Amino acid sequence: FRQTSDHWKIVPDASPFLNLGGQMFLFPDLTFSDGEKMIHLELFHKWHEGQLKDRLDFLEKNPEYPMLIGIDRSLFPKKEGGDSVIKENPLYGSKIFLFSGYPGVERVLKLLNQTAEPEELF
Numbered sequence: 001f002r003q004t005s006d007h008w009k010i011v012p013d014a015s016p017f018l019n020l021g022g023q024m025f026l027f028p029d030l031t032f033s034d035g036e037k038m039i040h041l042e043l044f045h046k047w048h049e050g051q052l053k054d055r056l057d058f059l060e061k062n063p064e065y066p067m068l069i070g071i072d073r074s075l076f077p078k079k080e081g082g083d084s085v086i087k088e089n090p091l092y093g094s095k096i097f098l099f100s101g102y103p104g105v106e107r108v109l110k111l112l113n114q115t116a117e118p119e120e121l122f
Helices: 046-061 105-114
Strands: 018-021 024-026 030-033 038-044 067-072 096-099
Touching: 024 046, 038 046, 046 067, 067 105, 096 105
Parallel strands: 038 067, 067 096
Antiparallel strands: 018 024, 030 038
16 A cells, blocks of 8 residues: 555554544554645444444434445345345445445545545545
8 A cells, every 4th residue: 555655654652542422433454644634444244233224323313424435246046136235325436435345445545536536646
């Protein structure tokens, strides 16, 4: 990530968890900063499936919260309709994205850059 982005930096000493209220906590896998704002990235793999619905509900009610959610496609078996339920979410592509195994740098950067004003990127 460091070699790909000059604008966004990974914050190595970010808080290990954030209180979202109502006994809900965010445990970001990575936190990014552009020098002014911080965006938290939480990745959901098969073993985190139980918390995914709550996190999606929170983000839908609080779309301004500085958070991105990455969801491993393995959570959505094709025989059960696949990942279409996520792709229908209004925040898909802006705050929510799908990945296989581990998300690529380009995909994460695209969403981070959408949070910045165009003139901030140059």
